[in-house]
Amino acid sequence: MPVLTGVSFRLAPGEGLVLRGANGIGKTTLLRTVAGLQPPLSGTIEGAGERAGYASHADGIKPALTVAETLQFWADLYRAELPEDVFELFDLADLRDRSAGTLSAGQGRRLGLARLAVIGREVLLLDEPTVSLDAFSVKRFASFLRERHLARGGIAVIATHIDLGLDLPTLDLTPYRAAHDAAGGSDEAFL
Numbered sequence: 001m002p003v004l005t006g007v008s009f010r011l012a013p014g015e016g017l018v019l020r021g022a023n024g025i026g027k028t029t030l031l032r033t034v035a036g037l038q039p040p041l042s043g044t045i046e047g048a049g050e051r052a053g054y055a056s057h058a059d060g061i062k063p064a065l066t067v068a069e070t071l072q073f074w075a076d077l078y079r080a081e082l083p084e085d086v087f088e089l090f091d092l093a094d095l096r097d098r099s100a101g102t103l104s105a106g107q108g109r110r111l112g113l114a115r116l117a118v119i120g121r122e123v124l125l126l127d128e129p130t131v132s133l134d135a136f137s138v139k140r141f142a143s144f145l146r147e148r149h150l151a152r153g154g155i156a157v158i159a160t161h162i163d164l165g166l167d168l169p170t171l172d173l174t175p176y177r178a179a180h181d182a183a184g185g186s187d188e189a190f191l
């Protein structure tokens with residue numbers, strides 16, 4: 001059963017897009033589909049695939065590793081160099097040797113987001129990236145997106161309920177909600 005229907009967008013290097021819509025409209029579903037984690041029922045997605053990095057609601061933290069070990073783990077996995085300033089960029093310098101399992105929610109989110117600076121993917125698919133972040137951390141993350149990602153030709157698709165101050169175009173998914181038969185909402189499609 002479709003969740004969204006008729007959605008279409010195209011982004012050039014350096015461009016970003018903010019996805020909007022009420023809870024349950026299908027923002028996560030769309031991001032996961034673009035990321036290649038689930039197939040579309042119809043239509044095509046071009047240019048994401050191996051070039052894409054997806055950040056979900058979960059931070060993907062391994063509690064047995066320290067903060068520094070976590071980022072090195074991601075760098076090794078993606079065969080990338082750990083950027084020297086990644087700890088400063090995400091305000092993690094004082095937490096480098098802290099066990100990742102002991103981080104607060106916001107600190108853990110900063111670590112999860114720092115992964116994006118490590119993996120070097122051109123297309124970032126971000127699902128509510130600022131959840132748990134304080135205002136200062138939201139600003140820092142917005143600066144990372146603007147100066148380190150978009151300004152260098154990266155692409156970002158961001159589902160967010162808050163204004164990141166990035167002045168990006170918005171795609172409201174409300175008109176694309178799929179019609180359903182009388183009996184069921186889209187929830188039943190997953191059961």
Ligand SMILES: Nc1ncnc2c1ncn2[C@@H]1O[C@H](COP(=O)(O)OP(=O)(O)OP(=O)(O)O)[C@@H](O)[C@H]1O
Binds near residue numbers: 025187
């Ligand atoms: N695993 C699942 N089982 C049942 N229903 C699901 C599942 N995943 C998604 N859905 C349903 O699919 C629809 C779209 O969900 P999705 O998570 O994409 O919405 P969203 O726009 O990201 O919502 P939110 O703003 O609350 O994060 C919703 O009706 C949701 O209940």
